[in-house]
Amino acid sequence: MLYEELVDVYEKIGSTTRRLEKEEIIANFLKTIKHKSPETTYDVTLLLQGKIFPPWSDKEMGVSTQLIIKALSKMLGENTKSIENKLASVGDMGEITEELVSNNKQVTFFKVPLTITKVINNLRKTESITGSNSQNKKLNLILELYSSASPLEAKYITRTITEKLRIGVGEGTLVDAISDAYGIDKEIIDRAYMLSNDLGEVATRAQESIGAVKELSITPGKPIKPMLAQLSPGIRESIEEMGEVVCETKYDGIRVQIHKIGDEIKIFTRRLENVTQALPEIVEYIREALPDEDYIIEGEVIATRDNKPISFQYILQRVKRKYDVEKMREKIPLKIFLFDVLYYKEPVAEQPIGQRRQLLEEIVHTSDDVELSTMKVVSSDNVGDAEELFNWSIDNGHEGIMFKDVSSPYSPGKRGKNMLKFKPVRETLDCVITGGLYGKGKRAKFFGSYLLSLLDSQTGEYKTLVHAATGMDDEMLASLTDRMQQYILSTNEQIVTFKPAVILEVAYSEIVESNEYEAGYSLRFPAIKRVRDDIGLDQVDTLDKLKQMIDLQNN
Structure with a gap:
């Protein structure tokens, strides 16, 4: 199956903000591939989530943004610094990839059309490459894909590598789409997903029969999301x-x-x-x-x-x-x-x-x-x-x-x-760092304040909530500054924008209304308690949680 068919679906999904419309697009696409192999359905379902491995797997590609930049530079003759500057300005490596490939003047006469199998297999191979010269081997696998890709295909290959598909599809939308595509009750699909933690497996079972879906259950060796x-x-x-x-x-x-x-x-x-x-x-x-x-x-x-x-x-x-x-x-x-x-x-x-x-x-x-x-x-x-x-x-x-x-x-x-x-003190929220400010005086070389955001579970976006600076001792200040360097998207004088990656637990005294932040609220007397390396981005506190806290505060 050609990768461009999936890319066309990506574009259609990304062009609408309506959840039901996204669901319909995905369901219709799944219906068209019912006759394909279970492996194709599995891979398509993973790629619709922007993944190449199922959520229960601990495998990772190990491909950094810098390696993507190096691959594009090698293929197109573009200066790496120039690409880095574009990234700081645009913030989306996928868009930059599309633009660079579109402007490529070098003609390839023997392009082979990309298939879904080729894309996902090349990306999966990067996980097992280790040792000396591993980066060059990974580079060659990515270059092989970019060399055969159209600008749009290149954009989504990059977004898949960076795990930022940016088409606004959550797990709930995919569950509903699988239910619609195969005519199986949503509750049955949802249960199967909860117990298997693998939407690809759910979709392939649904392709087979409702009985096959019902057989899915929790299995030792495959971790499931915690209650x-x-x-x-x-x-x-x-x-x-x-x-x-x-x-x-x-x-x-x-x-x-x-x-x-x-x-x-x-x-x-x-x-x-x-x-x-x-x-x-x-x-x-x-x-x-x-x-x-x-x-x-x-x-x-x-x-x-x-x-x-x-x-x-x-x-x-x-x-x-x-x-x-x-x-x-x-x-x-x-x-x-x-x-x-x-x-x-x-x-x-x-x-x-x-x-x-x-x-x-x-x-x-x-x-x-x-x-x-x-x-x-x-x-x-x-x-x-x-x-x-x-x-x-x-x-x-x-x-x-x-x-x-x-x-x-x-x-x-x-x-x-x-x-x-x-808990005796319930006034804490787990927020993701999305921005920051350099400090002053002795702290001029460190990020002295962080802009923290909550997850909008309806859109999958992060909404700003508060700037927090207190609670960090000198050791935490230095280590967190070093850690955040790899997540910088752009810098404008003292202001820095970060890729959402690091989560902080923040204590506060009260939630107050605020027009300054996208959440519509902010926190009084915020203090950073700790880095939450034990939770992932999908477990960042949400705007719904914020509203629940407001209700508790007002009662």
Whole structure:
């Protein structure tokens, strides 16, 4: 199948802002390829998401913007500095690629039409290339594509590499389009996606039959998105609204999803990053604590000192560590609290949390290193037990408590009222850095203030909310400045625009209306608490979350 057919669909989708129209375009396209192979449907579904690997995979292309610039420079004879200046001005490497290829005066007489298979295979090959001369090998694979591409094809090849497709298609739109294209109820498609975390697999199954879609389920080795919690308005209010709930301690660590497949144990963060190599003792502890069966369990890894929890930032040092792991193991000891089981010999994620908790207690052999989360089953008759657990959790250095509807199944990637979190201070938001200002005086070489944004889940864009400068010590100021260099899109005197990539947790005293920021609101007395390397861009707080916070603030 020719790549230009998909590019034509990209252009049609990007030309409208109407979600239903986007859905219709995708559905019609999927209908036209029903007769194609399952592999084609799988690849098309991935490419419509701007991906070449499924979300559960930890594979990455490892192709930087600089390598794209180098490829274009080599092919077109354009100065790399000139391309970099264009990028600083335009901000979209895809548009720049289209413009440069359009202006190419060199004629290629033996262009071979690009196929979807060729594009995705070349890009996938970059992941496995390592060692000396690896950059040149990756360069040649990209050049091979650009050399045969039309300007429009080149634009979307670049956007796929940079994972910024810019056509305004979210997962919900694709779920609806697959449902429409194959005549299968949306709830069935949505369930299959939640449990498989692979829309490509869902689409190929839908191409086969409704029964094949229903067979999709959670599988050890393929991490799924974590179920997410809403904010609790208060202990009593939450319990009275939910009825009977599992109330458990909320730990200040890294949430992990642990998979055992055969003899292998893999540990994934909530961003679905494989951190197994960084946490060898957790692998050892889990192997001792659970039976020799296939399973998927969830827990929270915390850093300790004298067997007491210490700051979240210490666990980040462990998770991000690639070298000297054994040395860090001695310096920052870890333990894990388990709180859920999603698979044990068979899928159990759709069973109520009450049953899953009972199963967890049956299969886990606890120790000083592996414990179950401290919990109580409470209702409106014994709210005091929840308040007692909250006070105990805070006194012992933990974050707060969780409420889980005792009858609720696990809903991957969903944020609903079946799971709530309650902390003593709830005024924090996870925002992405989209801009910044250089400091003054001693801080003139550093970014002294950051422009922070929230996700508009309706459009997929980031809306500015606040400038934050306080809360950073000199060490954080310097390290964050170094880190942000790679994400600079443009610079205008003191003002810098960044590619959304780094997330900060920001504390504040109050949300106020503001015409200065795109969100329509801003934060009073913002203070940067920490870098959130444990979450991804799809988990940045949203404008909907902001409105929820406003409602809580006003009640």
